[in-house]
Structures are given as C-alpha cells and as structure tokens.
Amino acid sequence: MRKLKYRAENSPQAWLFLLPALIIIGIFNVLPLIRTFIMSFQKGTLNNLVFNGFKNYEIVLQDPxxxxxxxNTALYAFVVVPVGLIISMFIAITIFEKIKNKSLFETIFFIPYLTSVIAVGIVFRFLLNGEYGFVNYLLGFINVGPINFLDDPNMSMYTLIIFGIWSGLAFNIIILLSGLRTVDDNYYKVADMFGATKIEQFFRITLPQMIPIITFLLMVNFINAFKVYAQVFSIFNGKAGIADSATTGVFYIFNKFYVENRYGQGMAAAVILFIMILIFTLIQNYVLKRISK
Known part of the structure; x- marks a missing residue:
C-alpha cells in the first residue's frame, strides 16, 4: 500500500486556520484591486459611474x-534602490566586523524606520532650507551654495532621491545584518589561511552567501520605490515640488482621484502602474535567479 504524503493544502483544518487571514486579504486587498480595474473603464462621479471603454487609458497614456x-518614478527607483543598498551594505559590514556594541548601533540605525515619514520629512525641510538649513550651513565651509534644494525645479528630484536613500537605510541595514550572521565563520578562517584579502573575501564569500537577502531587498525596495508617495508629500509640504517637478506615479494618481475628481482616469493610471510594477518584478526575479545559479 502506497504511503500518502501530508500536504497542508489538502487539510480542511489548515484552511480553517487560514480563513480569517484570507477574509482580511480578500476584503482589503483583492476587492479594492478588482474595484480599481472596473473603475478604470468608467467615468462620472462615485455615485453615478458609467461605462467609458478604453477612453480613460487613452487620455492617461497621452498625458505629458x-x-x-x-x-521621475523610474529615475527615483533606479537611483535610490541600488545606491541605498550599496551604502547599507557598507554600513552593515562595518557594524558587523568593526564595532563591539553591535546591538546599540543596530538600535540607533533602526530608529528612523520606526519614525513617521511625515515627521522625518519635516525635519529634512529644515535641514535643506535654502536660507537657514543646516546642510547649506555646512556647505558654506567649503564655499559651496547656498543650494535651493526645496524651491528649485531642477533640484526637486535630487532632493527626493537624497531623502529616499536616507529613509531606506534603516530597513536595509537590519536585514543585511541578519544575513551576515548566517554566514559561517569557517569560510573566513580558511580564506585567511590562504591569504585572501578582505575584498576577495567579500566578493567570493560574503556576497554569494548574501544573494538571497539581496534578492529580497531588491524586490521589496523596487516595489516600494515605484509606489513612492509619502516621501514626496512630506519633503515638499504636500506638493510635488515646484511646478510639479517631482511628480511620481502615485502622486499623479492621487491628484487625478482626489484633486481633479477624475476617478476613472486615476484608476486607469493605477492599473497601468500596477502592470508595470508586476512586469518589472517578474523580469527582476528571472534575472536574479539566472545570476544566482
């Protein structure tokens, strides 16, 4: 008689335990996604929506x-994510290898992750102010500036990128530190015996062992970067920079839906952004899997 293997998905008790979580996910994630897709083909007010075909998609795709x-969203994502990850890796390795009181520094670096983005944005507005900001005060010592980080359309994306890199460091550092702890010390001992330098050890031992962690961070960070909104809202005081110079995909959707009351067009833009994020995530996962083999 052949022995049947246990499979959780075939157990009624397993589905019973999962039911509360599935109901919450269905109500707050799946239903809004379906509603968004339906509204993208409609026009009118929320109380009187009528079918509009693909007109909303045509308008959005032709909108400069x-x-x-x-x-702006692509620029933000493709600069903030890799640069932020490189800086985070450098800080994480420094803490892991050269600092004794690791727990203290881990707590210090993790505090920004627990702080509201809006609150941090207000602080950054004071730091980057063109007249009395502390950053311009420091730049004055090397005869640079003052730089108008907040009120110059040409500087808006640079300011947003700086803020985005800083705000993402905390999460990256904590995750990378947890990954560094899983690397077996014996690898480094053998490498030291054969005279391998620290740089060689990093590229031949640390980096290959950290690929799963780095893959996870790249995926999460890219998705969050494509959905950036809170950083823009906080750093530019509720606006998308001077003359909308720092408008991102989600900020465009927000303006269409809540400011212009063009609900169908806003949802059409949301669907387009969702499809772009999905396609990019699938391509990214495929490429990273090929690299890690």
Missing part, C-alpha cells in the same frame, strides 16, 4: 504629466 510622472 503622466509621462513625466513615470520618468
């Missing part, structure tokens, strides 16, 4: 502001 928003 949407093109600018997508360009």
């Amino acid at each position: 502001k949407f093109h600018t928003a997508l360009g």
Whole structure:
C-alpha cells in the first residue's frame, strides 16, 4: 500500500486556520484591486459611474504629466534602490566586523524606520532650507551654495532621491545584518589561511552567501520605490515640488482621484502602474535567479 504524503493544502483544518487571514486579504486587498480595474473603464462621479471603454487609458497614456510622472518614478527607483543598498551594505559590514556594541548601533540605525515619514520629512525641510538649513550651513565651509534644494525645479528630484536613500537605510541595514550572521565563520578562517584579502573575501564569500537577502531587498525596495508617495508629500509640504517637478506615479494618481475628481482616469493610471510594477518584478526575479545559479 502506497504511503500518502501530508500536504497542508489538502487539510480542511489548515484552511480553517487560514480563513480569517484570507477574509482580511480578500476584503482589503483583492476587492479594492478588482474595484480599481472596473473603475478604470468608467467615468462620472462615485455615485453615478458609467461605462467609458478604453477612453480613460487613452487620455492617461497621452498625458505629458503622466509621462513625466513615470520618468521621475523610474529615475527615483533606479537611483535610490541600488545606491541605498550599496551604502547599507557598507554600513552593515562595518557594524558587523568593526564595532563591539553591535546591538546599540543596530538600535540607533533602526530608529528612523520606526519614525513617521511625515515627521522625518519635516525635519529634512529644515535641514535643506535654502536660507537657514543646516546642510547649506555646512556647505558654506567649503564655499559651496547656498543650494535651493526645496524651491528649485531642477533640484526637486535630487532632493527626493537624497531623502529616499536616507529613509531606506534603516530597513536595509537590519536585514543585511541578519544575513551576515548566517554566514559561517569557517569560510573566513580558511580564506585567511590562504591569504585572501578582505575584498576577495567579500566578493567570493560574503556576497554569494548574501544573494538571497539581496534578492529580497531588491524586490521589496523596487516595489516600494515605484509606489513612492509619502516621501514626496512630506519633503515638499504636500506638493510635488515646484511646478510639479517631482511628480511620481502615485502622486499623479492621487491628484487625478482626489484633486481633479477624475476617478476613472486615476484608476486607469493605477492599473497601468500596477502592470508595470508586476512586469518589472517578474523580469527582476528571472534575472536574479539566472545570476544566482
């Protein structure tokens, strides 16, 4: 008689335990996604929506502001994520290898992750102020500036990128530190015996062992970067920079839905952004899997 293997998905008790979580996910995640897709084909007020076909998609795809928003979002994502991850890796390795009281520094670096983005944005507004900001005060010692980080359209994306890199460091550092603890010390001992330098040890031991962690961080960070909104809202005081120079995809959706009351167009933009994020995530996972083999 052949022995049947236990499979959790075939157990009624397992589905019973999962039911509360599945109900919450269905109500707050799946239903809004379906509703968004339906509204993207409609026009009118929320109380009187009528079918509009693909007209909303045509309007959004032909809107220069949407093109600018997508360009800014892509620029933000492809600069903030890799640069932030490199800086986070450097800090994590420094803490792990050269600092004795690791727990204290881990707590210090993790505090920004627990702080509201809006609160941090207010602080950054004071730090980057063109007239009395502390950053311009420091730049004055090397005869640079003052730089108008907040009120110059040409500087808006640079300011947002700086803020984005800083705000993402805390989460990256904590996750990377947890990954560094899983690397077996014996690898480094053998490498030391054969005279391998620290740089060689990093590229031949640390980095290959950290690929799963780095893959996870890249995926999460890219998704969050494509959905950036709170950073823009906080650093530019509820606006998308001077002359909407820092408009991102989600900020464009917000303006369409809540400011212009063009609900169908806002949802069409949301669907387009969702599809772009999904496609990019699938491509990213495929490439990273090929690299890690």
